Amino acid sequence: MALPGELWAELPAEKRIFCSVLLFSWAVYLWEAFLAHRQRRVYRTTTHVPQELGQIMDSETFEKSRLYQLDKSTFSFWSGLYSEVEGTMILLCGGIPFLWNLSGQISGRAGFGPEYEIVQSLVFLLLATLFSAVTGLPWSLYNTFVIEEKHGFNQQTLGFFFKDAIKKFIVTQCILLPVTSLLLYIIKIGGDYFFIYAWLFTLVVSLVLVTIYADYIAPLFDKFIPLPEGELKQQIETMAKSIDFPLTKVYVVEGSKRSSHSNAYFYGFFKNKRIVLFDTLLEDYSALNKEPAGEDGENEETKSKTKMNSFLCFFLFAVLIGRKELFAAFGFYDTQPTLIGLMIIFQFIFSPYNEVLSFCLTVLSRRFEFQADAFAKELGKAKDLYSALIKLNKDNLGFPVSDWIFSMWHYSHPPLLERLQALKDAKQE
Numbered sequence: 001m002a003l004p005g006e007l008w009a010e011l012p013a014e015k016r017i018f019c020s021v022l023l024f025s026w027a028v029y030l031w032e033a034f035l036a037h038r039q040r041r042v043y044r045t046t047t048h049v050p051q052e053l054g055q056i057m058d059s060e061t062f063e064k065s066r067l068y069q070l071d072k073s074t075f076s077f078w079s080g081l082y083s084e085v086e087g088t089m090i091l092l093c094g095g096i097p098f099l100w101n102l103s104g105q106i107s108g109r110a111g112f113g114p115e116y117e118i119v120q121s122l123v124f125l126l127l128a129t130l131f132s133a134v135t136g137l138p139w140s141l142y143n144t145f146v147i148e149e150k151h152g153f154n155q156q157t158l159g160f161f162f163k164d165a166i167k168k169f170i171v172t173q174c175i176l177l178p179v180t181s182l183l184l185y186i187i188k189i190g191g192d193y194f195f196i197y198a199w200l201f202t203l204v205v206s207l208v209l210v211t212i213y214a215d216y217i218a219p220l221f222d223k224f225i226p227l228p229e230g231e232l233k234q235q236i237e238t239m240a241k242s243i244d245f246p247l248t249k250v251y252v253v254e255g256s257k258r259s260s261h262s263n264a265y266f267y268g269f270f271k272n273k274r275i276v277l278f279d280t281l282l283e284d285y286s287a288l289n290k291e292p293a294g295e296d297g298e299n300e301e302t303k304s305k306t307k308m309n310s311f312l313c314f315f316l317f318a319v320l321i322g323r324k325e326l327f328a329a330f331g332f333y334d335t336q337p338t339l340i341g342l343m344i345i346f347q348f349i350f351s352p353y354n355e356v357l358s359f360c361l362t363v364l365s366r367r368f369e370f371q372a373d374a375f376a377k378e379l380g381k382a383k384d385l386y387s388a389l390i391k392l393n394k395d396n397l398g399f400p401v402s403d404w405i406f407s408m409w410h411y412s413h414p415p416l417l418e419r420l421q422a423l424k425d426a427k428q429e
Contacts, residue, residue, distance in 0.1 A: 017329035021348045022091060028355060029084045036077055039406040043070040046401045052417065053400055056390050065397040068151045075147055079139045086135065097331035099131075100124055100340060118184050121339035122177050129176070133169055140165070151397065153259050160257070164221065171220060179205055184338050195314040202310060210267060214251065214274060223254040227277065236275065243379070246271040256280050262395050280395075309357060317345050365412040373422055382423045389419055 240247035
């Protein structure tokens with residue numbers, strides 16, 4: 001009788017690749033489900049304010065945050081399970097080659113034959129993102145109009161939601177399709193060193209998008225206005241100047257038309273930094289009353305590591321793109337489209353590496369957060385930061401108690417208790 005290892009060795013290379021991808025995907029899902037189970041147990045069993053939080057959080061707020069996070073965790077479990085099953089079925093049923101062939105038929109009817117691979121790739125990308133948007137719509141609706149509504153955060157109407165979803169899809173395509181077509185063209189004409197040109201191209205694109213995002217893209221969804229003159233703006237500018245922070249503008253984003261969640265972030269690079277405050281954050285300071293509009297600013301060291309990571313990925317892509325068994329593993333026996341190669345290698349083959357990298361970046365981000373808090377202490381702002389962290393946690397119904405493994409794996413920002421403990425001594429001083 002053949003042993004499992006012998007049976008595995010006898011499988012064709014493409015079958016081993018396919019099975020490995022599928023098994024790893026489910027291994028990651030089960031690991032995530034295990035972590036989520038541990039965290040849900042914390043939500044269920046921690047029903048009273050811990051002693052160390054007695055002075056900073058009342059019982060009512062604690063219970064609201066516990067129930068909110070419990071609902072979010074349950075939703076995440078079911079949506080994650082659906083996503084994993086959907087992805088598995090797509091792979092097992094040959095969804096990727098089916099969509100590629102359908103894209104070829106559509107582009108062929110428009111007069112573009114098989115030699116127009118980039119055109120077919122763009123049709124494929126459009127159909128794939130449309131499928132993703134449609135299948136994800138029920139989950140997004142439930143999250144917005146059931147969970148967020150139940151806990152008092154949702155401010156959107158159904159009409160606004162759909163208008164916003166359509167607008168996001170159109171804007172995404174307007175950016176994604178031209179960038180992808182240029183990237184595919186560079187890969188095709190780049191010769192042996194195409195990975196260098198592709199990396200430089202993606203680097204330039206990312207810098208351009210960071211530069212134009214707040215001025216040209218974000219205003220398509222939310223209203224950005226300069227922070228009015230006054231004490232708050234003066235204090236922000238004074239502090240920025242005192243620490244040589246190259247602040248050029250301070251914006252207020254009208255986020256309350258979507259959600260009552262509050263936040264703030266900065267973006268930009270080199271000598272052009274800008275701060276964005278949610279209007280919900282300023283309700284106590286001004287009459288400005290009334291989305292999350294982008295991502296938090298990144299530390300320069302994180303950006304540098306990400307850029308080097310993208311170069312490494314393109315280099316490995318150049319090494320692997322010629323392996324026909326990779327394409328055969330996903331149903332492409334006669335053709336090796338560049339876009340499909342990018343998808344297979346970056347999304348599936350690199351998935352173990354991506355998981356490790358994601359964890360490392362999470363650890364790095366937490367380290368930077370502690371460094372930022374320590375910097376605030378050096379400025380004599382420990383007491384102010386202490387109060388601000390508590391306020392943000394309360395306003396957003398963050399639950400201050402977490403399972404240590406879940407926190408270590410997922411939280412790019414340290415848990416509230418850890419940050420407060422690090423600030424406590426300085427605050428008392």
